[in-house]
Amino acid sequence: MSARPHSFTPSVAMRSLLLSWGLGLACPAALAQFALAVSPPRFEIRAEPGKPTRQVIELSQVDARPGTYRVRTADWVLRPDASVDFSDDLAQGSCRPWVAIERREVVVSPGRPHRFRIEVTPPLDTPPSECRLAVLIEGKEQAAGPGMPIGLAGRIGVIVYVAVGQVQPALAIVGSAVQQINGQRMPVLKVRNDGSAHGRLAGFLGGTDASGTALEFTAASAPILPGETRDIALTATRAGNADAQVQVRFPVTVRGTLEWGESGSMPVDERFGP
The missing domain is CATH 2.60.40 (Immunoglobulin-like)
Known part of the structure; x- marks a missing residue:
């Protein structure tokens, strides 16, 4: 497991659950689409203070070539139109410090899903509450080879809800x-x-x-x-x-x-x- 994600350097807020990639109009090469399928789209986790809970995200490369992706966490807010604003800034009450991710960068080969692990451990003194975060999987630009298009960076956010203790909607x-x-x-x-x-x-x-x-x-x-x-x-x-x-x-x-x-x-x- 990597270091806790809250140590990431903050950047500007990012919008939408699946962000589109740039068109690259100045580049004459053909452009390849973001070629990753992610399952599940969200987790709704019941956790206990002091006890780790592990989950698995399946990453499937739908291109014929391997893909390289960065993984990190973010906080988010839900807009009135049900789109999502992601932010690297650590929100008040964020549970991102509770979360460890398997690694910061992963190569996914076509043909079989890659099982990427995350672990959530609420502190012992956590009161009954629900917190939320997102695991962001981001593509990296791939250099073009002979007859090969340039791969574009995209982003998918897996939404994570963590319920500690007896919490319910009303x-x-x-x-x-x-x-x-x-x-x-x-x-x-x-x-x-x-x-x-x-x-x-x-x-x-x-x-x-x-x-x-x-x-x-x-x-x-x-x-x-x-x-x-x-x-x-x-x-x-x-x-x-x-x-x-x-x-x-x-x-x-x-x-x-x-x-x-x-x-x-x-x-x-x-x-x-x-």
Whole structure:
């Protein structure tokens, strides 16, 4: 395991969960895409003070050539549109000092996944709490050989939640609205989290739109962090056909129950639109 990641030199904040790579317009060579697949996209870890917890990230090289990648940690915040801002600066209350990573640089060969290990050890005096960090896997520019394109640097962030002790979300609907999302009007629930851990909504709701069409609704799976209120969009499909996404004709009524956490649930009975 390498030295604790909080010793890294801070740099400017970085945005988005998967950052795109530069276009390299001044270079005449063809450009290769970032060729790494990462699994899982996130960890939700239960940890005990003083006890190490180990996890494995699988890195798969989807190019025919080996890839060289840098690995480090970062803090992050979730924006209203559910994109992520990463930062090298150590945030207040960050648990990055609890984390050790296997190495700072790794070469991934095609044909078999590389198992990259991380270890989380909360201090003995850690009170019940949830903290968050990201493990960033970044590509390195590869020099071009004869007939070979230049490889470009990209970045993937694996989000890590660490729950210490008995912490749980406590979600409640505090409002509703119709919002324009990706060019489409959609019903949105405003959900507040008064708990001590993040939560996600799950389940199906029934509804009927202005044309009398029977619909089913699913809630967006964006995390709702402790102390925040987040807009959660409801996506409509035709009842009995989850693959047939439809454009809702407002007003629409939505009823049912959504679940969260290990045993939490909330009734939903909302009317959206004029």
